[in-house]
Amino acid sequence: xxxxxxxxxxxxxxxxxxxxxxxxxxxxxxxxxxxxxxxxxxxxxxxxxxxxxxxxxxxxxxxxxxxxxxxxxxxxxxxxxxxxxxxxxxxxxxxxxxxxxxxxxxxxxxxxxxxxxxxxxxxxxxxxxxxxxxxxxxxxx
Amino acid sequence: xxxxxxxxxxxxxxxxxxxxxxxxxxxxxxxxxxxxxxxxxxxxxxxxxxxxxxxxxxxxxxxxxxxxxxxxxxxxxxxxxxxxxxxxxxxxxxxxxxxxxxxxxxxxxxxxxxxxxxxxxxxxxxxxxxxxxxxxxxxxxxxxxxxxxxxxxxxxxxxxxxxxxxxxxxxxxxxxxxxxxxxxxxxxxxxxxxxxxxxxxxxxxxxxxxxxxxxxxxxxxxxxxxxxxxxxxxxxxxxxxxxxxxxxxxxxxxxxxxxxxxxxxxxxxxxxxxxxxxxxxxxxxxxxxxxxxxxxxxxxxxxxxxxxxxxxxxxxxxxxxxxxxxxxxxxxxxxxxxxxxxxxxxxxxxxxxxxxxxxxxxxxxxxxxxxxxxxxxx
Numbered sequence: 001x002x003x004x005x006x007x008x009x010x011x012x013x014x015x016x017x018x019x020x021x022x023x024x025x026x027x028x029x030x031x032x033x034x035x036x037x038x039x040x041x042x043x044x045x046x047x048x049x050x051x052x053x054x055x056x057x058x059x060x061x062x063x064x065x066x067x068x069x070x071x072x073x074x075x076x077x078x079x080x081x082x083x084x085x086x087x088x089x090x091x092x093x094x095x096x097x098x099x100x101x102x103x104x105x106x107x108x109x110x111x112x113x114x115x116x117x118x119x120x121x122x123x124x125x126x127x128x129x130x131x132x133x134x135x136x137x138x139x140x141x
Numbered sequence: 142x143x144x145x146x147x148x149x150x151x152x153x154x155x156x157x158x159x160x161x162x163x164x165x166x167x168x169x170x171x172x173x174x175x176x177x178x179x180x181x182x183x184x185x186x187x188x189x190x191x192x193x194x195x196x197x198x199x200x201x202x203x204x205x206x207x208x209x210x211x212x213x214x215x216x217x218x219x220x221x222x223x224x225x226x227x228x229x230x231x232x233x234x235x236x237x238x239x240x241x242x243x244x245x246x247x248x249x250x251x252x253x254x255x256x257x258x259x260x261x262x263x264x265x266x267x268x269x270x271x272x273x274x275x276x277x278x279x280x281x282x283x284x285x286x287x288x289x290x291x292x293x294x295x296x297x298x299x300x301x302x303x304x305x306x307x308x309x310x311x312x313x314x315x316x317x318x319x320x321x322x323x324x325x326x327x328x329x330x331x332x333x334x335x336x337x338x339x340x341x342x343x344x345x346x347x348x349x350x351x352x353x354x355x356x357x358x359x360x361x362x363x364x365x366x367x368x369x370x371x372x373x374x375x376x377x378x379x380x381x382x383x384x385x386x387x388x389x390x391x392x393x394x395x396x397x398x399x400x401x402x403x404x405x406x407x408x409x410x411x412x413x414x415x416x417x418x419x420x421x422x423x424x425x426x427x428x429x430x431x432x433x434x435x436x437x438x439x440x441x442x443x444x445x446x447x448x449x450x451x452x453x454x455x456x457x458x459x460x461x462x463x464x465x466x467x468x469x470x471x472x473x474x475x476x477x478x479x480x481x482x483x484x485x486x487x488x489x490x491x492x493x494x495x496x497x498x499x500x501x502x503x504x505x506x507x508x509x510x511x512x513x514x515x516x517x518x519x
Contacts, residue, residue: 011266020265042381044264049380069286069388072334077256077274086334089273091261091282097383101267114289131270 063120156348177206177236213502217470241348279504297440299326309460373399408432415473
């Protein structure tokens with residue numbers, strides 16, 4: 001991992017995942033789709049796990065879905081996250097089927113559970129990078 | 142087995158050499174008798190910490206089988222599976238399988254030792270930016286999904302911690318032996334919700350080795366043999382899309398079905414289990430996927446005392462990873478051998494015709510299982 005700025009941790013991006021990160025910079029949620037069987041795939045796959053094809057394309061989705069599962073960090077395991085605890089990291093099942101990981105940011109008084117509807121949002125991390133996170137549907141800015 | 146310590150005394154390779162020597166002596170053999178060595182390297186360790194040169198460190202120069210088996214937490218069971226296959230094909234006759242690890246280096250806590258980003262999203266690598274660190278997080282994600290799908294509470298997880306602790310109270314080797322109640326569990330703070338520290342393995346430094354040999358040779362050894370009747374693996378992938386739930390529908394089901402079929406038994410024949418249980422949630426899921434409880438019902442079974450001392454299905458009878466000692470896949474294997482030899486003292490289980498012994502790795506992706514027992518034939 002590398003430190004893009006103080007208190008920002010950013011992964012070394014593999015070539016196969018670049019369209020996802022480039023999409024986030026433009027506030028787009030990108031997933032993959034198999035051109036042979038049309039199965040929607042979570043990024044960043046090499047081969048379609050449904051039909052075995054390696055002919056995959058990137059498609060933009062609106063980033064809405066529901067909470068598949070989540071955890072709440074009550075302790076930080078990395079200095080960059082010391083100021084954020086407690087923070088929620090969730091797996092979101094997009095309405096197209098694939099699941100993505102992101103924080104859930106709540107507004108005062110909001111409650112949530114597995115199955116709650118969420119929408120995508122983006123947070124500026126540094127001058128080059130935006131990070132996908134999720135808000136409860138109806139509570140977005 | 143070496144001594145298990147919470148401080149750093151010797152490197153992992155030295156602990157392995159010590160464990161190998163103890164196992165050979167325990168089996169009534171000489172170093173020259175050993176013709177196979179399978180090394181279970183910890184995923185945390187570098188290959189240089191646990192190299193192929195272990196043959197020389199351990200004084201073994203008559204090997205016709207040598208490998209480093211790397212399948213994360215399923216490795217120890219896999220070494221025994223590979224040893225069994227090698228013996229059956231004639232490639233080797235007496236194989237030592239060894240694990241050693243030193244997660245506790247001077248000055249580092251267990252949390253620090255395991256505080257790496259947890260890969261759940263494959264090549265995407267987004268876990269790092271989201272602060273998704275430590276294996277605890279992946280198991281917390283599985284636990285939350287399990288509890289939501291089955292409409293259960295963290296009392297199910299706590300019941301596993303309590304059951305393990307009750308066994309640990311009976312085990313001199315166990316590290317956490319102070320009685321634990323469900324009320325005390327509920328009062329403990331969350332670490333990564335829904336998991337608490339009491340849901341997590343208790344790491345130690347140490348080494349464990351076993352000798353695998355054929356049935357006739359085993360009878361000549363001074364110790365009573367622990368027999369293997371069946372074995373299987375299951376690797377169900379990590380498919381993050383609708384229709385798949387890799388967090389709670391794991392390869393354990395496949396590993397169990399193959400092992401039961403090979404042994405000619407069904408899940409209802411199992412008398413006791415030694416599960417790899419680095420986190421409490423995995424015991425609930427394994428009880429269900431290995432066919433021992435209906436789906437969503439494992440928590441009720443554990444809460445009723447079914448897995449505890451005196452229960453109908455003793456599980457992790459040494460205290461397991463949570464209260465006993467975390468030496469990855471070697472923990473369930475070591476307890477299985479002590480039980481099958483009737484050397485488990487106050488925690489000895491009386492009826493052990495069929496014991497399920499398992500390992501899994503990663504975030505429950507990689508599974509390996511053995512069906513073992515005390516009698517030569519079933």
